[in-house]
Amino acid sequence: MTLIKQIKIIGFSIILCGLFYYQILQGDYFSNKASTNYIRLIPKEAPRGLIFDRKERLLVKNNLEFQVCVFSHKEKEETFKSIAQILKVDPAKLENNFRRNFIAPFIPAVVYSTTQKDEILKLDEKNIPQVTVVVRPRRYTVFPYRLCHVAGFTRKLSKENLFLTKFGYSFQEDIGYSGIELTYDNYLRGKPGGTQFEIDSKGRLVNLLGEKIPQAGKDIYTTLDIEIQGKALEALGNYKGSLILMESESGKILSIASNPTFDVNSFTENKEYFKETMNNRLKPLLNRPLQAEYPLGSVFKIVVGLAGLNEKKIEKNSQFSCNGGFQLKLTRFKCWSVHGLQNIIDALAHSCNVFFYNLGLRLGPKNMHNYAVLLGLGKLTEIDLPFEKKGFVPTSSWKEKTLNDKWYPGDNLNFSIGQGYLTVTPVQVAKLTSFFATKGYLVQPYLVERISELEIPLRKKELININTANIELINEGLRQAVATQEGTAHILEDLKLDIAGKTGTAQVTGKKAHGWFAGFFPYKKPKYIIVVMLESASSSYRACQITHKFLHLVKEENLLEL
Amino acid sequence: MKKNKIFTIMLILLLNAFSLLSLYSALHKGGELTDKDIFTKQIIWIILGWSLVLIIYFVNYRIFYDLSIWLYFICLILLMMVAILGKIQMGAQRWIQIFGITFQPSELAKLAAILIICRNFTKDRPPSASLAKDFFNEVILPFTPVFFLFLAIFIQPDLGTSLILIFLFMMMLLACGAKKRNIIIFFLIILLAIPLGWILLKDYQKDRLLVFINPNSDPLGAGYTIIQSKIAIGSGRIFGKGFLSGTQNQLNFIPARHTDFIFTVFAEEWGFAGCLILLAVYYLLLKIILDTAKLVKDKYSYVLCIGIFSLFFIHIFINISMILGLLPVVGLPLLFLSYGGSYTLINFILIGIFLNIQKYVR
Numbered sequence: 032m033t034l035i036k037q038i039k040i041i042g043f044s045i046i047l048c049g050l051f052y053y054q055i056l057q058g059d060y061f062s063n064k065a066s067t068n069y070i071r072l073i074p075k076e077a078p079r080g081l082i083f084d085r086k087e088r089l090l091v092k093n094n095l096e097f098q099v100c101v102f103s104h105k106e107k108e109e110t111f112k113s114i115a116q117i118l119k120v121d122p123a124k125l126e127n128n129f130r131r132n133f134i135a136p137f138i139p140a141v142v143y144s145t146t147q148k149d150e151i152l153k154l155d156e157k158n159i160p161q162v163t164v165v166v167r168p169r170r171y172t173v174f175p176y177r178l179c180h181v182a183g184f185t186r187k188l189s190k191e192n193l194f195l196t197k198f199g200y201s202f203q204e205d206i207g208y209s210g211i212e213l214t215y216d217n218y219l220r221g222k223p224g225g226t227q228f229e230i231d232s233k234g235r236l237v238n239l240l241g242e243k244i245p246q247a248g249k250d251i252y253t254t255l256d257i258e259i260q261g262k263a264l265e266a267l268g269n270y271k272g273s274l275i276l277m278e279s280e281s282g283k284i285l286s287i288a289s290n291p292t293f294d295v296n297s298f299t300e301n302k303e304y305f306k307e308t309m310n311n312r313l314k315p316l317l318n319r320p321l322q323a324e325y326p327l328g329s330v331f332k333i334v335v336g337l338a339g340l341n342e343k344k345i346e347k348n349s350q351f352s353c354n355g356g357f358q359l360k361l362t363r364f365k366c367w368s369v370h371g372l373q374n375i376i377d378a379l380a381h382s383c384n385v386f387f388y389n390l391g392l393r394l395g396p397k398n399m400h401n402y403a404v405l406l407g408l409g410k411l412t413e414i415d416l417p418f419e420k421k422g423f424v425p426t427s428s429w430k431e432k433t434l435n436d437k438w439y440p441g442d443n444l445n446f447s448i449g450q451g452y453l454t455v456t457p458v459q460v461a462k463l464t465s466f467f468a469t470k471g472y473l474v475q476p477y478l479v480e481r482i483s484e485l486e487i488p489l490r491k492k493e494l495i496n497i498n499t500a501n502i503e504l505i506n507e508g509l510r511q512a513v514a515t516q517e518g519t520a521h522i523l524e525d526l527k528l529d530i531a532g533k534t535g536t537a538q539v540t541g542k543k544a545h546g547w548f549a550g551f552f553p554y555k556k557p558k559y560i561i562v563v564m565l566e567s568a569s570s571s572y573r574a575c576q577i578t579h580k581f582l583h584l585v586k587e588e589n590l591l592e593l
Numbered sequence: 594m595k596k597n598k599i600f601t602i603m604l605i606l607l608l609n610a611f612s613l614l615s616l617y618s619a620l621h622k623g624g625e626l627t628d629k630d631i632f633t634k635q636i637i638w639i640i641l642g643w644s645l646v647l648i649i650y651f652v653n654y655r656i657f658y659d660l661s662i663w664l665y666f667i668c669l670i671l672l673m674m675v676a677i678l679g680k681i682q683m684g685a686q687r688w689i690q691i692f693g694i695t696f697q698p699s700e701l702a703k704l705a706a707i708l709i710i711c712r713n714f715t716k717d718r719p720p721s722a723s724l725a726k727d728f729f730n731e732v733i734l735p736f737t738p739v740f741f742l743f744l745a746i747f748i749q750p751d752l753g754t755s756l757i758l759i760f761l762f763m764m765m766l767l768a769c770g771a772k773k774r775n776i777i778i779f780f781l782i783i784l785l786a787i788p789l790g791w792i793l794l795k796d797y798q799k800d801r802l803l804v805f806i807n808p809n810s811d812p813l814g815a816g817y818t819i820i821q822s823k824i825a826i827g828s829g830r831i832f833g834k835g836f837l838s839g840t841q842n843q844l845n846f847i848p849a850r851h852t853d854f855i856f857t858v859f860a861e862e863w864g865f866a867g868c869l870i871l872l873a874v875y876y877l878l879l880k881i882i883l884d885t886a887k888l889v890k891d892k893y894s895y896v897l898c899i900g901i902f903s904l905f906f907i908h909i910f911i912n913i914s915m916i917l918g919l920l921p922v923v924g925l926p927l928l929f930l931s932y933g934g935s936y937t938l939i940n941f942i943l944i945g946i947f948l949n950i951q952k953y954v955r
Contacts, residue, residue, distance in 0.1 A: 032887070035768045035899070039879055042910040043872060049917040053827040054865040061827025227820065241820065 077221025078168040080248035093168035100139035179295040183210020221248035252481035254283035263288035266581035272565040279468035324454040328535030331449025338402035340501040353385035379508025391447025425452035468551035529553035534571035543567035546574035608929035642941030649945030661708035668705040671698035672745035700935035707900035753923030764903035833864030
């Protein structure tokens with residue numbers, strides 16, 4: 032008790048002494064400082080971390096930008112006039128900028144910014160009072176079209192995000208808004224610094240009070256190969272769609288392309304271009320591989336086939352006969368050709384609908400739903416890019432609840448060939464394909480493998496407990512789809528890459544069908560996963576053509592490690 | 594004792610007045626409020642606070658003995674939620690939203706910590722012959738629940754508040770009759786744990802923590818803020834610049850001046866004389882709490898008084914010392930003066946408990 036009383040007395044004495052020192056002993060000094068408060072702050076932004084690709088090629092860097100800043104003082108107009116004369120701009124515009132960027136009297140406001148060094152040198156020579164030039168880093172993407180979705184872009188901290196200042200972000204700081212810039216913002220951003228100094232009434236620096244040197248952010252090393260990314264976009268050409276090339280064992284993404292693209296540098300700098308891009312009907316801002324949800328079409332047959340084998344609804348040699356269609360009560364569900372007797376391998380190679388109609392009826396919606404979810408559909412892949420969509424896998428109870436309608440046997444047929452209510456994203460399909468390539472593992476796709484010196488461990492690899500023999504049967508079907516003359520993806524065989532894969536044509540009411548190709552190679556010891564998705568391409572054949580074009584380009588340049 | 598109760602209420606009302614005066618100064622521009630919202634909110638908090646005092650006054654304080662365990666676990670769960678939410682959003686997170694009301698569980702943790710420590714200190718444990726067992730009974734057992742709260746806040750990361758809990762426990766340990774030997778051992782352990790804790794942190798965690806040691810790093814870092822706040826306080830001189838005449842504050846020189854740095858506003862406008870009055874009010878409040886602690890009959894109310902005293906004292910001392918540049922800047926509000934809903938209400942609850950204890954003192 033007495034001890035605590037002593038602590039109290041000591042504590043209050045310390046505070047009193049402090050106050051006495053500052054307010055009585057140093058009172059005049061501080062009061063003088065306050066009345067002639069010529070203390071000024073010049074913030075110095077920290078450069079953000081750089082972004083590299085897997086071969087340590089620079090993807091995103093910082094250029095220098097020069098900002099002409101003016102301190103708040105009485106003869107502002109004069110100052111604006113003299114700056115305007117040198118830079119040959121309208122003084123009214125400078126005044127406008129000043130008003131917009133004004134934060135506090137002791138922080139100079141930006142009135143003009145440029146990347147032209149010559150202009151600034153001219154201004155600097157004149158040494159106008161109350162004017163200072165600040166050099167700041169400006170984000171620059173070296174491959175603006177190839178990286179617009181993956182690397183993303185930064186913007187100034189806006190009024191809506193001002194709450195972030197509580198978490199250590201500073202005013203006017205660049206902050207990641209999309210792509211890797213957003214996901215890894217915490218690492219990429221540096222620590223801003225600045226100088227605090229006293230100026231005299233003429234605006235000359237008289238006394239440096241304090242300095243904090245800005246610290247650069249951490250560099251990020253991605254799994255991307257910028258050349259392959261370029262080839263992917265080249266192959267996609269004028270099609271809207273996605274192309275993903277991923278390592279099947281690790282989930283490292285070499286290329287994740289979304290077409291159409293835009294120039295991300297102009298997007299952040301040029302207001303006209305920004306508006307134009309925002310309003311573009313082709314939606315270039317959409318990062319299609321993970322933000323667009325499509326019906327999957329026949330690629331879904333690999334899930335249904337596996338479910339059938341694993342639930343023992345069919346066996347290796349079970350056959351169904353295809354006469355070009357399937358009669359369910361009054362409706363006839365079509366197949367795209369007449370295939371005759373088909374077992375599971377044939378049915379996958381030829382993409383026979385009738386086989387899967389029969390199987391879908393035997394499985395029912397619950398089984399198909401369970402296997403789809405088990406293999407990662409309807410769930411986020413947790414790829415390290417923002418705003419991922421998770422697609423949708425229907426259930427009969429969902430249909431009853433939301434559409435107020437029964438689940439008909441016909442729904443089973445549609446579901447079994449990936450039509451109807453099922454939607455997926457291309458990156459989910461890549462993950463799904465990884466399950467077959469690794470014979471049992473769902474591999475999480477990712478893009479960043481190292482942050483500065485910090486090596487990020489491999490992402491999770493989820494083992495799904497399914498009989499390997501069944502997976503191998505499906506894989507055999509996928510190989511036949513490419514290897515045999517009648518296979519739906521046979522045009523890929525001349526690449527000599529031993530590709531195994533599945534095509535998909537996804538019907539959309541009122542629009543042209545989407546085309547899919549999802550596969551892995553080499554068949555014996557899979558290394559890569561490829562997924563191509565084309566919007567409104569009419570048929571899966573186009574997806575195969577684009578896949579062929581892409582792999583041909585990549586192979587020619589020896590970009591793959593085979 | 595009735596006199597003492599009225600005196601306590603008068604002191605708190607005075608502090609409320611100081612708070613509103615300083616808030617008005619901090620938020621005005623040319624005599625007009627620029628941020629009415631914050632000002633009216635604080636008035637609402639004060640009114641709510643007094644209603645809480647009224648309710649608690651009519652409930653015997655012993656109910657907190659039983660409630661403390663519930664409050665403790667609820668608080669711990671909320672803190673973990675905050676930590677998890679914070680992780681998902683890849684940033685530090687201190688606020689939580691329940692039924693549209695945002696509040697800071699780390700403030701609630703201060704109350705939970707006091708109550709759980711009081712409960713543990715009240716239990717009589719038979720003295721043990723073994724040195725280790727005695728230390729375990731007297732220190733480790735009551736410290737364990739505090740340690741979990743500490744961890745949950747530390748990982749948020751909110752270094753300031755988490756350390757407060759440790760200080761709080763240390764002060765209560767000092768005053769609640771633990772053996773000198775045990776206290777010294779405990780202090781030594783804490784000293785040894787500091788470098789260990791630092792080593793355990795990863796690089797980027799250290800970076801983050803350093804940012805949070807200086808939460809006012811905008812626009813240009815804590816060092817700059819301190820220079821400015823010293824100028825503001827010093828330029829107040831003996832009698833201050835007068836109400837609404839503080840130039841430093843008006844020029845936006847000081848960030849967070851309505852919360853953690855509210856003392857600079859007060860000191861600039863009311864000078865050394867004003868500060869003396871404010872400190873006298875604080876001093877008297879603390880004195881009444883200690884005097885009451887001497888008079889109470891049972892151990893539980895004694896320990897409660899000590900807990901309330903300790904928390905109040907720590908906030909007054911650390912906040913003003915950091916503003917004067919004597920301690921590093923940690924995000925810590927000033928008792929009853931700073932703006933902030935959670936913190937204000939917690940203080941009122943403690944005052945309610947204290948008035949209730951006074952009721953039973955003859």
